[in-house]
Amino acid sequence: MKTYRVVLVGYGPRGKIWSQVIQKNKRAKLIAICEINYQTKNQNSLKIPFYTKIEKAIFENNPDVIILSTPPVSRIKDLKICAKYDLPVLVEKPLALNFKEAKNLVKFMNQNKLIMMVGLNFRYLPATLEKIKLINSNKVGQPKFARFVYERWRDGTTKRLNKYPLTMDQPMLWEQSIHHFDLIRYVYDSDIKSVFATTSNPPWSMYKNDTNVNAILELKNGIIINYVGNWQSNSQILNFEWRTECEKGIIIQKKQFEDLYYKPFKSSVEKKIKLRKIKMWFDDANLLLNDFFDSIKAKKNIYKINSDHLKSLVIVDACIKSAKTGKKIQIKADNY
Numbered sequence: 597m598k599t600y601r602v603v604l605v606g607y608g609p610r611g612k613i614w615s616q617v618i619q620k621n622k623r624a625k626l627i628a629i630c631e632i633n634y635q636t637k638n639q640n641s642l643k644i645p646f647y648t649k650i651e652k653a654i655f656e657n658n659p660d661v662i663i664l665s666t667p668p669v670s671r672i673k674d675l676k677i678c679a680k681y682d683l684p685v686l687v688e689k690p691l692a693l694n695f696k697e698a699k700n701l702v703k704f705m706n707q708n709k710l711i712m713m714v715g716l717n718f719r720y721l722p723a724t725l726e727k728i729k730l731i732n733s734n735k736v737g738q739p740k741f742a743r744f745v746y747e748r749w750r751d752g753t754t755k756r757l758n759k760y761p762l763t764m765d766q767p768m769l770w771e772q773s774i775h776h777f778d779l780i781r782y783v784y785d786s787d788i789k790s791v792f793a794t795t796s797n798p799p800w801s802m803y804k805n806d807t808n809v810n811a812i813l814e815l816k817n818g819i820i821i822n823y824v825g826n827w828q829s830n831s832q833i834l835n836f837e838w839r840t841e842c843e844k845g846i847i848i849q850k851k852q853f854e855d856l857y858y859k860p861f862k863s864s865v866e867k868k869i870k871l872r873k874i875k876m877w878f879d880d881a882n883l884l885l886n887d888f889f890d891s892i893k894a895k896k897n898i899y900k901i902n903s904d905h906l907k908s909l910v911i912v913d914a915c916i917k918s919a920k921t922g923k924k925i926q927i928k929a930d931n932y
């Protein structure tokens with residue numbers, strides 16, 4: 597079994613999770629951490645070489661892969677260095693905060709024939725995988741329409757959370773809804789056809805820009821999703837419900853990471869699906885990491901893997917365009 601030598605770039609809250617995941621994964625070896633803020637070295641009790649410059653970290657340690665856990669800005673600088681050393685990259689979501697820039701990054705990695713997988717860890721949750729199985733089992737038939745609700749009071753000042761969302765444009769869409777849109781595409785196995793959306797910010801919001809997203813998403817396979825996502829709900833208890841109406845019944849997920857049920861039309865009780873227990877943020881990231889290694893080993897589908905994230909990011913972009921113009925945005929394949 598090959599051991600992949602990993603340089604982790606970015607040692608913020610997410611990077612710290614990655615460092616634990618990499619060290620637990622039998623196929624991975626954490627050989628260096630690169631973080632521009634030298635202060636974080638003090639918090640780094642690991643006996644891992646620490647760098648502030650990515651090129652030096654790569655040059656001196658000869659890694660097989662890079663995990664880029666930095667904020668989604670100016671990623672081209674680091675990708676250029678990774679490409680110079682012929683290194684595949686696992687990069688955190690969202691790839692960029694601008695659709696055009698994201699397209700350019702994908703083009704750049706494609707030109708270099710290097711994998712750049714974007715870290716959509718929610719795809720690997722048992723609730724997600726079991727929902728896909730349920731749909732394929734035909735127990736309640738094919739999905740036709742759905743309601744996706746995520747109402748959260750996110751305290752952006754909390755120490756364990758990144759700070760840039762407090763001042764960035766459309767923080768909910770780029771940072772959080774991107775996970776939801778990606779799950780919607782992944783679970784219903786279809787790309788987006790059209791988007792109609794509004795975004796807004798409640799008067800009490802601690803965020804500079806919009807934390808409320810209301811959208812109607814129409815997929816190419818005809819499924820219509822009513823999406824409500826926000827970060828400044830005025831309850832500290834997160835409300836999550838993803839309910840799918842199918843030909844012969846319903847599927848409901850009642851919690852963000854678990855609580856999956858289905859109910860055939862004629863049944864009066866919801867049947868709970870037994871889900872494998874996981875350690876959230878760790879086991880899902882570990883499965884993602886293994887998927888990344890498998891993709892490198894398979895040496896195929898590079899362009900498909902690299903461009904996949906654009907098909908979710910285009911929904912974010914369309915929400916922004918729709919909110920600005922008040923119009924429904926049609927999405928064509930040449931948009932991504």
Ligand SMILES: NC(=O)c1ccc[n+]([C@@H]2O[C@H](COP(=O)([O-])OP(=O)(O)OC[C@H]3O[C@@H](n4cnc5c(N)ncnc54)[C@H](O)[C@@H]3O)[C@@H](O)[C@H]2O)c1
Binds near residue numbers: 632
């Ligand atoms: N997939 C998930 O569930 C999940 C969860 C949290 C965060 N994230 C994503 O992970 C990324 C990082 O999030 P975070 O919360 O750790 O952000 P953060 O801003 O708190 O931390 C990022 C760290 O990267 C460092 N950094 C910035 N540019 C760098 C560079 N070029 N080279 C080396 N270090 C650099 C910063 O100094 C900082 O310490 C973001 O894209 C975020 O959206 C994903």
